[in-house]
Amino acid sequence: MAYAGLTAERLTRAGAELADEVGFDQVTVSELARRFDVKVASLYSHLKNSRDLKTRIALLALEELADRAAEALAGRAGKDALTAFGNVYRDYAREHPGRYAAAQFRLDPEAAAASAGGRHSQMTRAILRGYDLTEPDQTHAVRLLGSVFHGFVSLELAGGFSHSAPDSAESWSRTLDALDALLRNWPTP
Amino acid sequence: MAYAGLTAERLTRAGAELADEVGFDQVTVSELARRFDVKVASLYSHLKNSRDLKTRIALLALEELADRAAEALAGRAGKDALTAFGNVYRDYAREHPGRYAAAQFRLDPEAAAASAGGRHSQMTRAILRGYDLTEPDQTHAVRLLGSVFHGFVSLELAGGFSHSAPDSAESWSRTLDALDALLRNWPTP
DNA sequence: TAAGTTGCCTAAAGGTCTTAGGCAAACGAA
């Protein structure tokens, strides 16, 4: 029948769009086949299985996120960098909720090692260069930043902050203020 | 055939255990039926559908978590309360990863209103009474605490902090120190 | 004890995942 031009690449990109539309959990090999107007079995020449598809989408999302973060960080330092970095995460999650969920997909060690995960922690460390932290506090701070960003964005996306004043954007802004203050005045026990 | 004594309650509890064993996503009506040595269709007298089961597990987890938190908070204030509260979340997630994942299940508005969600935010507010914050900063701080706790626990559970020094328990302890310091010295822009 | 309710069952339809094997078109080499 018709040549559809299937490719792991194209399937991954279409899968990412599908995730943003219907949610990452609802991404299905069958639905993807439907969108390419092709029989389901045809996809298995390009994808190992359903998990393989999800892994590829996750890796795509991590790359996109890292690319955006790298661009946002260029030429910035201190609170400016902190804010830009945080906004990249938050904006990406709001623009691409399915992809953001994909970025949280539990990768197997092999895929994780090949992912952009390393870039993310490197960039977080780079932000801390604008503050006066040495190891091991730097690592603790990296983990704290990751926790706050991921936690806030997740909860906001899940609707945890809606339907109540003040606006969640306001809380976000004050959260960044708070983090900046905390990093400038990091407590040593 | 044999009387199995099925009940929405019993199914929910068994579902929660199943979640802890195989992960919340893998909780399935079929597997549950298998565990009760009963035909799948029989469960549909007690559960509306698969989503209903997951909703019930989520509500159970939220209640358990709120109960633990309430007990931990009794008679504590300030950093002591903050630490106890945070540890409840972290310990619960480590002991019951499936239930913790269930607690993040996106409830429909009706179920959400009937959930223990309200108790959670009330308790978080109660912790802040030990610090000197007024509205709207109090709400911002509630959201920040929720973000940090949820974010840290999620990332830790996902293995984000493993395989690298220092120990994640150390980072957790320093995170609580940092939050305490931040709340005692909340920045006003 | 008759009537109604409860609790689990069989049957069946529809959806997803995955593997096996086939055919035709495109490609590459002699």
Add this chain to the structure above:
DNA sequence: TTCGTTTGCCTAAGACCTTTAGGCAACTTA
């Protein structure tokens, strides 16, 4: 140019999960 190989999608089929419909036997209740 032609013949063999590869590529790309297909049909077929098995396995599992979800959900609805209808049945039967045992227990409850008046």
